Structures are given as C-alpha cells and as structure tokens.
Amino acid sequence: SQLQDISSSKVAAVKDMAFVFDIDGVLVHGDRLIPEGQRVLQILNGDNELGIKIPHIFLTNGSGKLEQTRVDQLSKILKSPISIDQFIQSHTPMSALAEYYSTVLVVGGEGYRCREVAYDYGFRNVIIPHDVVAWDPTIAPYRTPTPSERRAAWPQDFSQTNIEAIMVFSDSRDYATDMQIIVDLLRSEHGRLGTVAQDPVAQRIPIYFSQGDLLCPTEHPIPRMSQGAFRIGLEAMYKALTGVDLERVIYGKPELATYKYADEVIAGWLMYLHGEEKLPKNIYMIGDNPASDIVGGNMYGWNTCLVRTGVYQGEGNDRDNPASFGVFKNVLEAVETAIGKEL
Ligand code: G3P
Numbered sequence: 001s002q003l004q005d006i007s008s009s010k011v012a013a014v015k016d017m018a019f020v021f022d023i024d025g026v027l028v029h030g031d032r033l034i035p036e037g038q039r040v041l042q043i044l045n046g047d048n049e050l051g052i053k054i055p056h057i058f059l060t061n062g063s064g065k066l067e068q069t070r071v072d073q074l075s076k077i078l079k080s081p082i083s084i085d086q087f088i089q090s091h092t093p094m095s096a097l098a099e100y101y102s103t104v105l106v107v108g109g110e111g112y113r114c115r116e117v118a119y120d121y122g123f124r125n126v127i128i129p130h131d132v133v134a135w136d137p138t139i140a141p142y143r144t145p146t147p148s149e150r151r152a153a154w155p156q157d158f159s160q161t162n163i164e165a166i167m168v169f170s171d172s173r174d175y176a177t178d179m180q181i182i183v184d185l186l187r188s189e190h191g192r193l194g195t196v197a198q199d200p201v202a203q204r205i206p207i208y209f210s211q212g213d214l215l216c217p218t219e220h221p222i223p224r225m226s227q228g229a230f231r232i233g234l235e236a237m238y239k240a241l242t243g244v245d246l247e248r249v250i251y252g253k254p255e256l257a258t259y260k261y262a263d264e265v266i267a268g269w270l271m272y273l274h275g276e277e278k279l280p281k282n283i284y285m286i287g288d289n290p291a292s293d294i295v296g297g298n299m300y301g302w303n304t305c306l307v308r309t310g311v312y313q314g315e316g317n318d319r320d321n322p323a324s325f326g327v328f329k330n331v332l333e334a335v336e337t338a339i340g341k342e343l
C-alpha cells in the first residue's frame with residue numbers, strides 16, 4: 001500500500017504538469033527529425049514508469065499550411081500521433097479575426113496555401129497579392145507572374161472592393177510586390193486600391209502579422225531574415241512615406257495573446273486527457289530561441305528550458321533572456337530533468 005501511495009502521488013503530480021514544445025530547432029529541423037524528439041513523444045505518450053500519458057502541446061511560430069496538413073506531416077516525422085487540438089502555429093489564434101473581417105488581403109507563404117488557411121478560418125473573401133497583380137499588372141512593375149501564378153489568381157474588380165484588413169500569415173516570397181501592395185492599401189481610403197487617403201490614419205485599415213521573428217534558421221549556415229525583418233522594412237517605408245508610425249498587431253511567440261491562447265489549448269487538452277479543465281501548476285516550455293520561446297515563457301510564469309539543437313549556440317545560459325529551468329543539450333535531457341523534478 002506504501003507503493004500504491006507513492007504511485008498515486010506521482011499520478012497527481014503528472015496531472016499538475018504539462019509540456020509546451022517549440023517545434024523547429026527542438027523536435028525537428030524543417031522536415032528532418034531531431035532523434036531525441038521521437039523518444040520524448042514516446043515517453044509522454046505513456047512509455048514511462050507510470051504507464052500514463054503526460055500532457056503536452058505544441059506551440060510554433062511556423063506558418064503557411066493548414067493545421068491538419070502540418071500535424072499530419074509532423075506525426076509522420078516524429079512517428080507519434082499529434083492532434084490539431086494540441087497544436088498552435090503562428091496564425092492559429094488569428095482565426096478569431098474572421099468574426100470581425102470578411103474581405104482580407106492575406107500575404108506570404110507558398111503559392112495559394114495561405115488562401116486555403118484563411119478560408120479554413122472562416123474569412124469569406126480572401127485576396128492574395130497574385131489576384132491584385134492579375135487585375136492590374138502595373139501595380140507591381142518589377143514582377144511578371146508565372147503561368148501557374150496566373151492560373152492560381154482570382155482577379156476581382158478591386159476598384160469596387162474595400163479590403164477590410166491585411167493579414168501577413170507567413171514569409172513573403174516576393175518582398176517588392178507584397179510591400180508595394182501593402183503600402184498601397186495602408187495609404188488608401190478604407191482599403192480601396194487606386195485611392196490615396198487624405199488622412200492616412202483615420203482611413204487606414206488594420207494590419208496583423210502572425211509572428212515577429214527577425215531571423216529563422218534554414219539550410220543556409222547563417223540564419224535568414226523572417227517575418228519580423230519584413231515588418232520592420234514595411235514600418236520604415238510607411239513612416240517615410242506618410243510621416244506617421246504604423247500601428248500594427250503581432251501574434252506568435254513571445255506575444256501575450258499567443259500565450260493566453262496556449263492556456264486555453266492546454267485546458268482543453270487536459271479536459272480531453274483527464275476530464276478536468278484546470279490549468280496545471282507546472283508548465284514547462286522547451287524552446288531553442290531565447291528571443292521568442294524563452295522570453296515569452298518567462299513573462300508568462302512558465303518554467304523555461306533552452307536547448308542547444310537550434311538557434312541558441314552560446315555558452316551557459318542566455319545573457320538577455322536566461323531560461324528559468326536551465327539549458328539542456330537536447331529536448332530529451334530537458335524532459336527527463338523536468339519529470340525527475342516533478343515525480
Ligand atoms: O521562424 C519561424 C519558424 O520556423 C519558427 O518555428 O517552431 O521554432 O517556433 P518554431
């Protein structure tokens with residue numbers, strides 16, 4: 001019975017903990033598995049001393065695909081089932097905006113994948129820059145659309161359409177065209193292309209960005225510029241052209257709205273696993289980027305673990321945003337240490 005007491009207190013401890021995983025640089029590099037990631041998911045899915053599931057969700061600044069498409073791909077790479085109910089990518093919380101805007105310009109990503117994502121979120125008239133260029137090619141003087149882009153475009157008469165908001169969902173594949181169209185819209189009267197507003201602030205439509213990372217690790221040895229760099233370029237252009245600062249909303253880590261959304265997802269996942277919606281006391285965030293995963297987790301009161309398999313390569317803990325639970329060689333070491341502490 002003493003043994004039973006020990007194991008029931010361990011079960012109670014498990015019910016009061018949850019893991020939040022960053023994806024790129026922690027579990028995978030793009031489509032390439034980080035081997036310790038596979039083992040970690042086996043452990044959390046029940047291959048542990050108690051034989052029970054340890055709750056975990058995924059919180060990535062990744063973007064550009066339907067949630068279902070990305071979890072299917074990750075489940076295959078990690079060889080563990082992942083549900084969309086435990087998965088948040090940078091633009092996932094933006095689905096709530098579909099309640100407020102109907103006609104939107106969606107920017108970034110490959111081809112027309114982000115159009116698909118926006119329709120999935122419930123936006124009713126989703127325009128992408130290719131549509132605008134197909135309507136009036138003189139809008140983007142440095143761009144000749146390819147035949148496949150022309151086929152994918154849905155030109156409308158944009159001189160008769162008010163675009164209500166701009167949503168940057170993913171990395172721009174063509175800075176010149178996307179920046180031109182965004183600046184045109186921000187300077188227009190209520191999102192009507194072909195107009196220039198007298199008052200740039202009062203008639204301006206809102207702009208939302210799915211995440212703010214300046215840099216992103218890729219196959220290239222030096223990290224590449226990401227959505228944050230694109231946004232900073234836009235802000236500088238807008239200020240130079242209008243004399244006023246661009247107001248904007250940013251989602252993704254380390255923004256507060258994204259962590260609040262993560263709490264809801266954790267609560268929902270616990271309801272599914274344990275039939276209780278109470279938020280666990282001990283949440284562990286495991287990330288590779290001090291400037292997004294760690295700073296956000298620290299601000300939100302989570303235990304943060306920094307791993308060395310991605311962006312962070314420094315000695316010891318990060319100086320500006322130290323991980324509160326420590327620095328680990330990889331995700332397996334971090335998870336084993338956290339479980340060891342709690343159980
Ligand atoms: O920077 C964009 C993306 O690749 C980062 O993904 O999973 O590290 O938040 P993640």
Ligand code: MG
Binds near residue numbers: 022025026289310
């Ligand atoms: Mg990462």
